Amino acid sequence: MSSGRLFAGVGPDSYKGDYDVCGIAFEDRWKRFDEALQILNLLWEQESENKVDFNGHYYKFKKVVIAPRPFQKPHPPILMEAGVHQNQVYEE
16 A cells, blocks of 8 residues: 555653543553564565464464555564653653
8 A cells, every 4th residue: 555655653651641531550561562462573574374373471363364465575664652651651
C-alpha cells in the first residue's frame, strides 16, 4: 500500500487514568509495552503463511497472523517515544 513508507511510532500511555479505567496496574505499563513490542516484532518477522502462538505474562494467543504484511524487511522502522521518563506520571 505505501511501498515501504511506513514508520511505526510506539510508546506506552503515560496517563494513569487510562489504566485505572481498564483495571490495569499503571506500574506495569513498561513491562506490558515491552511484551507488546516483542509480539509486534514476532508477527512482522514471521513468514506470511505461518501463524503465531504467544504465551507471555500479559498477553496470550494462538494462531494469529498479521495482514497486510509490512513491505520493509524484517519490519518497518520502529520509533519509540523518549520524551517521558518511565517513572513520570501524567495525571489531571
